[in-house]
Amino acid sequence: MPEQSARLGIPLPLGNENVSRQAIREMLQAVDEHAETIPGAQAKADAAEAAAKSYADSAAGSAAGAVASALAAHKADFTQQIPYAMTAGSANAYTASTTPALPSLVAGVAITVKFHAANTGASSLNWNGKGAKSIRNPDGTNVGSGDLSSGGVYTLRYDGTNFILQGKGEVKLTGDATDANVLSGKIYYNTDPKTKRIGTMPNNPSQTATLQITGSAKPTKSIPAGYVPPSTITAELATALANKIIAGNTIGGVAGTATISSLGGLRQVSGVTPSFPESYTVSGLALPFQPRIIIYNRYWQAYMGGASSYGYTDYCIFVALSINTLSCLYRVRGDTGTASYYHSTHYLSNITPDGFTYHGPVGSNVKNGGPLNYTLIE
Structure with missing residues (x-):
């Protein structure tokens, strides 16, 4: 048995070797020499346990110290924890x-x-x-x-x-709305966050409308109480009022067709002639009507003998019905401030839409005739 076990040194027989009793005795003796007794094994186990416990206690103490230090640091860090x-x-x-x-x-x-x-x-x-x-x-x-x-x-x-x-312990509401201020069916809260309220304000449709003026009456539209969405109310004139508007004018979208005559009024034209001594013909007027009322005035001077002279102003209103030659009395005012009246004839003739002829005082004493101011009325 040239070989021995690695740990206890026990002789090992070869695979084909016959082992004697002596060899077996030697092997048992080797086992006995190297084997531990029960008390010895227990003592070693107790020693190992004590060593392990001592090490564990030491490690636990170090860990506990580290934890305590970390906890103290955390408690002192008021950005990470809030006291x-x-x-x-x-x-x-x-x-x-x-x-x-x-x-x-x-x-x-x-x-x-x-x-x-x-x-x-x-x-x-x-x-x-x-x-x-x-x-x-x-x-x-x-x-x-x-x-x-x-x-x-x-x-x-x-x-x-x-x-x-960072936060408040309660929610405070300071609203002053009432149910009538909030659309019907809409939920809201007033001053109590725990009390749900429901609005009652009517929710109306659009009130867009067109109001037509047809005469003297004023059209109106009643707007219901409550909410009204954006709406447009348009006022317009009825087209039937076109004959109430002078032609050439548009009011409320309606173009006028009326004339002064159709409205019961009188058309008129005014003018001034150049200065002339006795008579003057106004022509080329091309009026759209036949003049029936003519108002005019004219200043002229007359020499009444010697160096004396008087100023006169003719004033007259003619009403032409079916004749075209009209006469009138004129008023005479002296340039000395003394007023007197003379009966003399000055008249108009050939009165047509195109014009007329003025016939003034005639005589050698008529001097310095002025312009004629006239107004022709339908």
């Missing part, structure tokens, strides 16, 4: 204290507080004596009266300048 406190101080000027204490007031730190008193206006918070800082809404405005209610819990985060209100 809770009850406020003190007075309304609008609040204070708060936390444990552990706030190490420093830096941007990002946050605190949740329960307010002991409602605010009545702009407010501030002094956390662990780090200085009073304004409490602002998210839009940067100061909180208003009642925004911080007594017993309300709010979270504030410091932005480097102010404490910004």
Whole structure:
């Protein structure tokens, strides 16, 4: 048996070797020499267990210490975790204290507080004596009266300048709408966020319409109460009123067809002639009517002997019915300021739509005749 086992050194017989009792004895002896007794094995096991426990206790202690250190660091980091406190101080000027204490007031730190008193206006918070800082809404405005209610819990985060209100403990509504102000069937809330209300305002269709004026009456349209969508109300004249509008004019979309005659009026034309001594013919008028009323006046002078002269003004209104030659008395006013009246004849002839002829005083004493101012009326 030239070979031995690797761990206990027991002789190993060859595969084709006959083993004697002596050889077996030697193998058993080798096993006995190297085998551990039960007490010895137990002692070694106890020693191994004690060593393992000691190592485990040491490792656990180190781990626990690391956890404790990490927890302390976390508790002191008020940007990662948010402490809770009850406020003190007075309304609008609040204070708060936390444990552990706030190490420093830096941007990002946050605190949740329960307010002991409602605010009545702009407010501030002094956390662990780090200085009073304004409490602002998210839009940067100061909180208003009642925004911080007594017993309300709010979270504030410091932005480097102010404490910004992160949320409010309640929803406040300040609406003043009534059911009649809201469309029928539409849901809304007034001052109580827990009470659902439904509008009753009528929802009307379009009121677009065309109002036609046909005479002296004024057309009207009644608009129903409630909501009315964008609508257009148009006023127009009836086309039957065209004969009430002078031709050449358009009113309310209706082109006029009326004439002065059709409306019962009288057409007229006025003019002035050049100065002349005695008579003058007006022509080329081409009037669209036959003149029946003629009003004119003319100033002229007469010498009544010697160096004396008087100024006269002819005034006359002719009414031509079926004749075309008209006469009239004229008024004479002396240039000395003394008024007197003379009966003399001056007249018109050949009165047609094209014109007329004026015949004035005739005589050697007529001098310096002026222009004739005239108006021809239908």
